[in-house]
Amino acid sequence: MAALESLRKGVLGFGPLGINGDEEEAEDSPTVLLSVLAQHGQMGLCFYDTKDSSLHYMIDTADNYELQLLARVIQEVSPHVIITSAKQERCMTSFLQQLGSNPDYKPEVVTYPYVDFGLEVSKQRLLSAHLPFVPASISERDKMSYLSSCISFDSPLMLRAVGALLKCLDRRRVGVELEDSSVGVPILQFHSYTLKGVVCIDRDTYSVLQIFKSELHPSVYKLHSGEKEGLSLYGILNRCRCKFGSKLLRQWFLRPTLDLAVLHRRQEVIRFFTSPRNSDALSNLQSSLRNISNIPTLLRRMSLSHTKVTDWQSLYKTAYNAVCIRDTVRHLPQSIHLFRDISEGLSDDLDHIASLISRVVDFETSLAENRFTIKPNVDPAIDEKKRRMMGLSDFLTNVARRELEHLDPRIPSCCVIYIPLIGFLLSVPRMPSMVEKEDFELEELDFMFLSEDRLHYRSQRTKELDNLLGDLHCDIRDMETAVMTQLQNIILERSASLYKVLDLTAELDCLMAMSSASQEYGYTSPKLVSHRKITVTQGRHPLLELCSPVFVANSFQSSESQGRVKIITGPNSSGKSIYLKQVGLIVFMALIGSDVPAKEAEIGLVDGIFTRMQSRESVSVGLSTFMIDLNQMAQALNSTTGNSLVLIDEFGKGTNTVDGLSLLAASISHWLRKPPMDVPHVLLATNFHSLLQLGLLPSSGLLSLLTLETAVDGEELVFLYQLKEGICQSSYAANIATLAGLPTSLVQRGVEVSELYRTGRLIKRIDKASSDEQANRCRSVVKMFLSLDLEDKDLDLQHFMKDELLPSAGELPNRS
Numbered sequence: 001m002a003a004l005e006s007l008r009k010g011v012l013g014f015g016p017l018g019i020n021g022d023e024e025e026a027e028d029s030p031t032v033l034l035s036v037l038a039q040h041g042q043m044g045l046c047f048y049d050t051k052d053s054s055l056h057y058m059i060d061t062a063d064n065y066e067l068q069l070l071a072r073v074i075q076e077v078s079p080h081v082i083i084t085s086a087k088q089e090r091c092m093t094s095f096l097q098q099l100g101s102n103p104d105y106k107p108e109v110v111t112y113p114y115v116d117f118g119l120e121v122s123k124q125r126l127l128s129a130h131l132p133f134v135p136a137s138i139s140e141r142d143k144m145s146y147l148s149s150c151i152s153f154d155s156p157l158m159l160r161a162v163g164a165l166l167k168c169l170d171r172r173r174v175g176v177e178l179e180d181s182s183v184g185v186p187i188l189q190f191h192s193y194t195l196k197g198v199v200c201i202d203r204d205t206y207s208v209l210q211i212f213k214s215e216l217h218p219s220v221y222k223l224h225s226g227e228k229e230g231l232s233l234y235g236i237l238n239r240c241r242c243k244f245g246s247k248l249l250r251q252w253f254l255r256p257t258l259d260l261a262v263l264h265r266r267q268e269v270i271r272f273f274t275s276p277r278n279s280d281a282l283s284n285l286q287s288s289l290r291n292i293s294n295i296p297t298l299l300r301r302m303s304l305s306h307t308k309v310t311d312w313q314s315l316y317k318t319a320y321n322a323v324c325i326r327d328t329v330r331h332l333p334q335s336i337h338l339f340r341d342i343s344e345g346l347s348d349d350l351d352h353i354a355s356l357i358s359r360v361v362d363f364e365t366s367l368a369e370n371r372f373t374i375k376p377n378v379d380p381a382i383d384e385k386k387r388r389m390m391g392l393s394d395f396l397t398n399v400a401r402r403e404l405e406h407l408d409p410r411i412p413s414c415c416v417i418y419i420p421l422i423g424f425l426l427s428v429p430r431m432p433s434m435v436e437k438e439d440f441e442l443e444e445l446d447f448m449f450l451s452e453d454r455l456h457y458r459s460q461r462t463k464e465l466d467n468l469l470g471d472l473h474c475d476i477r478d479m480e481t482a483v484m485t486q487l488q489n490i491i492l493e494r495s496a497s498l499y500k501v502l503d504l505t506a507e508l509d510c511l512m513a514m515s516s517a518s519q520e521y522g523y524t525s526p527k528l529v530s531h532r533k534i535t536v537t538q539g540r541h542p543l544l545e546l547c548s549p550v551f552v553a554n555s556f557q558s559s560e561s562q563g564r565v566k567i568i569t570g571p572n573s574s575g576k577s578i579y580l581k582q583v584g585l586i587v588f589m590a591l592i593g594s595d596v597p598a599k600e601a602e603i604g605l606v607d608g609i610f611t612r613m614q615s616r617e618s619v620s621v622g623l624s625t626f627m628i629d630l631n632q633m634a635q636a637l638n639s640t641t642g643n644s645l646v647l648i649d650e651f652g653k654g655t656n657t658v659d660g661l662s663l664l665a666a667s668i669s670h671w672l673r674k675p676p677m678d679v680p681h682v683l684l685a686t687n688f689h690s691l692l693q694l695g696l697l698p699s700s701g702l703l704s705l706l707t708l709e710t711a712v713d714g715e716e717l718v719f720l721y722q723l724k725e726g727i728c729q730s731s732y733a734a735n736i737a738t739l740a741g742l743p744t745s746l747v748q749r750g751v752e753v754s755e756l757y758r759t760g761r762l763i764k765r766i767d768k769a770s771s772d773e774q775a776n777r778c779r780s781v782v783k784m785f786l787s788l789d790l791e792d793k794d795l796d797l798q799h800f801m802k803d804e805l806l807p808s809a810g811e812l813p814n815r816s
């Protein structure tokens, strides 16, 4: 043990091992339990994730009466269990009721008595929680101050929520259901969770912009292995080499940020790796990243003493490669924040862990015997026992030879074997005369069992051997297990260094993934500014440009001087929706720190992206399509600030034309009448050309009108997809209908009726013979009406209708 002790202290050199054990991931479906307490406009919450046994806490934050912040957390985390106090404010009651009415998401709601949310009770629970990362040397008295460095003690509501969460974990024995009752639910780390500075984007926007393809809730905490991402922004940018890199990238996607410092930190790394000069560093780092394993899973197994041989291999590879990454990064410019953090943050603990594992664990034998085996020179006592064990075989041959001399002369040979837990036995071949059990009895020997045609006996001599050497094997195992436990403890005490590896390498992985996507697709680094302006020069749709052989780039400018409300008209299929989505995606990409598909871009950070685009299917929500449209529009009207981006496509189509048009006009007017500072960036596509033709909007310097160019080549309509200023004069519906394959006669009749309607002329039915006579009769009726003098006191309307008008009208033609 002395050698192990010396390893504890010293840092020894090490090199790569020729090991190839694949990491085996624990893929039980993870559970997230969230505990929340809301009081007097403040909210404190925390949640436990079984996937990595981590406790995430959010410092007490103000929330509104609708608990929007809580809704946002639930949207992101998707807890399976929500724990709250039985004594709660009305806002929480109605929040939970509302949650219950969502058919897509049904968490289990658990209420505990208010006392379980007591501050002192919670602190006590925290102190007695199973926290393997707390060094054993820390006394009970100092534990509280140690813990206050891991979790904020300034947030009473959150701390009280932690108390209830720990009670629930304990009661349900989450993740340790099958363990002995003495094994507590491990908490391997505390994580601060924040939504500060997060750009507001709802689920519909994520789906309509195709940021995530999966129809499931895009939650980080629900991403199971095997789930495939279709064509989506996440899909094309996610070139991460490790799982936790992908997971972090997903988190970035779910939390686009307004924090310029965070975005600049990401941009500087991407800029470094997109330079062709640095491609070697990129590929070196990526190959090391591949060997970083899922640290939380490994540490979790360690905390439960379930460490497998392959876990030791993975941990060694992880520590070794983390050191390689750090050493490579130390040669890169330290002016880049992430590089400096890696150089300084990946501590010597990693060298220590790697060298310790490589000095202690005998991987070859461990793999062969499928149990933890240690190398020589770690513990002299074990070495001594192993030596005796090795010498045993020669020694046993001698013993067997001597035993044979005393045996029945008919027995040709014998050997002495050792079976762990049973001990030493004399093994002789079964002879043909030995048929019945009685035949097995031999003089001075105790028959034990028959196996594979060999008979096993205990003799006086083997009993002596048992006393002398019998526990050797078990002793070695026990001693090696003790070394393993000690090694585990050393590593668990250094788990903070390993989590740091996880955080920093995940960030590096994401940024390298985004850099290679940027390089491959020809993106540019956007200039991020804090003022209210968006300028995109020759922007492209990041997904469509990959599927379409030719993509026409279009620019976008939105500012006080260039207009903040843009209305785009254009025939169907002219590219309006794509343009809207393209702007949304470019802004979104800038807000996660990524490069963007454009020649140049200057993006003023927006606090939210609101969309009203195609409706999600309404069956599951129980709302009509039009109602969903209205809900989305209401969100955009009520929640936007002068710093939001609003994308509206075809609003008002779900009801009759006049009502839809008026609602649309009223909504745009609402924004245009606001003070310029409060007008969001609005990009609106519509087929209601009368919105502009009838002059339904107030005149405003903030309004600009755009259209997408088309050309008519003979009968054929050609889409040019080029954006220009102006209004679309025709919907070209007939041309598009012909393109879509509608019968020509039908299209012609449509054109005819549309023309008559537009010019206010009579539309004649084609299914009934109409005659000039009928038309004349109509005309005479109108004439008679017009000749009426309504001011005439003697006018007898009854007589006029009955005797003059109706006989002359005959049968009136119907309008078709």
Ligand SMILES: Nc1ncnc2c1ncn2[C@@H]1O[C@H](COP(=O)(O)OP(=O)(O)OP(=O)(O)O)[C@@H](O)[C@H]1O
Residues within 6 Å of the ligand: 544, 548, 550, 551, 552, 553, 570, 571, 572, 573, 574, 575, 576, 577, 578, 579, 687, 721
């Ligand atoms: N800039 C572009 N470059 C190349 N192709 C484009 C471009 N924009 C759109 N397209 C093509 O045109 C198709 C139709 O585009 P989009 O759906 O945006 O039309 P739309 O005007 O919104 O139609 P609707 O009014 O019927 O919704 C796209 O699927 C795409 O194939």
